[in-house]
């Protein structure tokens with residue numbers, strides 16, 4: 001085409017459309033690296049994309065639960081659980097991609113097949129995959145001593161969630177099954193952890209029902225290796241918004257209230273705080289189909305399953321922020337062999 005024969009108006013249109021397509025192309029690439037971004041940062045370059053390693057993964061293999069915590073952000077939207085062989089195949093893929101730590105969560109992980117499914121995966125991860133760290137987070141209500149006898153040797157850390165040392169508050173939150181004592185279980189499990197040499201951890205969600213509590217004495221008595229203290233987080237489609245199975249707005253506290261709770265417990269050395277900001281992008285979360293869940297937009301957007309597309313492709317849609325993972329202390333001494341457990 002000879003530009004001399006083109007009208008100025010058409011030339012201008014051509015220029016605008018060329019500039020537009022250049023911008024569109026750059027924008028779509030930035031969007032791909034960030035929205036799908038392996039590191040969740042605009043400064044991520046294509047070469048860095050290969051560097052995202054699933055060092056520490058949380059596998060929520062079931063959504064079913066026997067508790068009704070009003071703030072729960074991982075609800076029973078499906079009852080699906082992968083067959084054991086498929087779950088093991090996925091775990092092997094993750095190990096081959098550099099996974100060092102697996103945490104089994106849910107739903108309640110001890111519910112499916114009375115903890116046998118979980119036990120098989122724990123044993124597989126330690127014995128076959130030789131992972132440095134295998135951990136579980138549980139509400140503690142379904143754990144039996146027999147489970148420790150059979151699988152305790154393969155488990156590094158067991159975290160039990162407890163949001164209050166007042167039974168009535170646990171009942172109000174929904175952190176209970178019927179009238180059964182949540183706290184009795186907590187103490188019982190703490191002793192089994194000691195007996196079967198599993199590192200014991202506690203998770204607490206700080207919300208409007210427990211915000212004024214002082215838990216220091218109880219925590220120091222229980223002496224966990226870590227006490228994770230979460231600011232109650234809202235996730236659209238889970239515990240907020242239309243179609244959500246929970247309405248957690250009434251549990252939400254401000255950043256200042258959260259800080260006041262932390263200040264009140266500044267004498268507890270094992271406390272690890274997690275504000276909403278720290279939590280949102282700093283976890284690699286796999287759902288029951290082994291899809292990574294991206295929480296950056298305030299909801300859980302799923303990737304394709306690692307079983308279908310592999311870890312490398314799926315992880316680009318995890319929204320994972322490795323810097324925040326390190327900032328929140330996501331990497332720590334996580335093998336019980338390296339911990340100085342005084343039991």
Ligand SMILES: C[S@@+](CC[C@H](N)C(=O)[O-])C[C@H]1O[C@@H](n2cnc3c(N)ncnc32)[C@H](O)[C@@H]1O
Pocket residue numbers: 065071072073074105106107108109137138139160161203204205230231232233234239248
């Ligand atoms: C979804 S639960 C699944 C494991 C198990 N059922 C339990 O409660 O420990 C995993 C962790 O997320 C915490 N959690 C649940 N909802 C939360 C929320 N809205 N904000 C912050 N943490 C939350 C729980 O207290 C627990 O420690």
Ligand code: SF4
Pocket residue numbers: 065066067068069072073074106107108139175
């Ligand atoms: S937070 Fe409560 S309701 Fe949610 S999975 Fe855990 S025990 Fe169940």
